[in-house]
Amino acid sequence: MKETASNSRYALILISREEAAPAVHPLEEAARIAGMHPARLRHYCRLGIFGPALADPAREPAFDDDQLYELRRFEHFRQRMRLHPAALRLLCELWRKVEHLEAELRFFRDR
Amino acid sequence: MQFQDYYQALGVTRTATPAALKLAFRKLARIHHPDVAQDKVAGEAKFKELNEAYEVLSDPIKRQHYDELGAQWQPGHQAAPPREPEVEFSGTGFSDFFESYFAGGGGEFRTRADPDGRGFADGRAFTHPGQDVEADLLVTLNEALTGATRKLTLRRPSMDGHAERTDTYQVKIPAGVREGKRIRLAGQGSPGYGGAAPGDLYLRVRLARHPDFTVQAADLHCDLDLAPWEAVLGIRARIPTLDGLMSLRVPPGTEAGSRLRLRGLGLRRDDGTRGDIYATTRVHTPRPVSAEEQALWQQLATLSTFKPRKDA
Structure with a gap:
């Protein structure tokens, strides 16, 4: 559903969550959203940087909104900063560890 | 601002x-x-x-x-x-x-702190x-x-x-x-x-921080305050959950710091099942005590053979 209030000072757009984006994205779609070739994303999955490892080639991993955010951030650093995938892999691992540790710290501070 | x-x-x-x-x-x-x-x-x-x-x-x-x-x-x-x-x-x-x-x-x-505003693009002129x-x-x-x-x-x-x-x-x-x-x-x-x-x-x-719970993944943790006799004798305590007040059985002889579990009353896990609530017991010492209470504690101290330390 999308509404536009033309008589208001600003355009007012009402948009539902479902219309904005589905929660899970197949690999090809995730690659398109992240601005990378699907083959590249498949390669990263095989390396274990993103998603589950492709043990079964017939089944491709799907990506949720969190993983899409990571993919876009990854691609941003790869293209803009020219970072090597090995460095990016390390960066990804560190990001995840920091987020995990932040959650742990928050829990222990509150206890 | x-x-x-x-x-x-x-x-x-x-x-x-x-x-x-x-x-x-x-x-x-x-x-x-x-x-x-x-x-x-x-x-x-x-x-x-x-x-x-x-x-x-x-x-x-x-x-x-x-x-x-x-x-x-x-x-x-x-x-x-x-x-x-x-x-x-x-x-x-x-x-x-x-x-x-x-x-x-x-x-x-x-992502919005991109200093030159080129976003995720490769920087080619005027389209990004x-x-x-x-x-x-x-x-x-x-x-x-x-x-x-x-x-x-x-x-x-x-x-x-x-x-x-x-x-x-x-x-x-x-x-x-x-x-x-x-x-x-x-x-x-x-x-x-x-x-x-x-x-x-x-x-x-x-x-949002909750007044009673701290969150660890899908599990919720809370404190359960007990009087010394409640820890010794056991009690059925009512504790708040996200689903309303629930009754929790505290078994006799519960130590301070014990964790009691209310299964399936936490947040949702990825597989759709729910996490648990863990209540950690805290035993509080009554203060102040009346003369009558003091006498009863004294009587208990004389009667009891419990030794919390080697030199007790």
Whole structure:
């Protein structure tokens, strides 16, 4: 559903969550959203940087909104900063560890 | 932008210890929590204010930054934010002051902090996608458990020929969201240039602190206060859960620090099942004691063969 209030000072757009984006994205779609070739994303999955490892080639991993955010951030650093995938892999691992540790710290501070 | 006095919000002094802050937050949060407040609207607003204050003051780094900021702030002063905001949010549960100075983990990577505005593009002239925009979204534990819909407003200032506009979104918070999870609104970030696609809007879930529970993944932890005789004799205690008051059997001979589990009453896991509630027992010593109680304790001390230490 999308509404536009033309008589208001600003355009007012009402948009539902479902219309904005589905929660899970197949690999090809995730690659398109992240601005990378699907083959590249498949390669990263095989390396274990993103998603589950492709043990079964017939089944491709799907990506949720969190993983899409990571993919876009990854691609941003790869293209803009020219970072090597090995460095990016390390960066990804560190990001995840920091987020995990932040959650742990928050829990222990509150206890 | 208005300065937010977080110490005043929690009713503590500027030298309050972390334990005093926690105590003050829990005391006030029990009164103003939206589930129990008499005036729901006022209660919700106050609860958000308390959460924001505790979010900043419970983190030593954020607290130090806040104290430095407060020392420079003049009464009645309307400060400019540290950087020009590309978008302004309302409805996230956080004030503009928090959004400007403390959102996003205090200076961690944010996609909108792209210094030259080239977004995720490869930099070729005049066509590049819009930047992603990220904001924190305050979600209560009940909303995380059952899901909710939140009205969120974004005001984008006019720039590069684009008219200023305000967009309102009905964002569905899916049941089972966790701390740090991101909700993506495709194409709702900054506009692209030269016909390129706009960026996305990411809402990062920040779970509101609860007066009774702390969250660890899908499990909830709380304290269960016991009198010494309750720990010795056992008791059926009523404890609050997200599903209402529940009865928990405390077995006889329960030690202080024991963890008792209420299965399946926590938050939702990824597989749809629910986590557990863990109640950690705390045995309190009665104070003051009357002369009669003193005599009874003395009688117990004489009768009992219990030795908590080797030299007892």
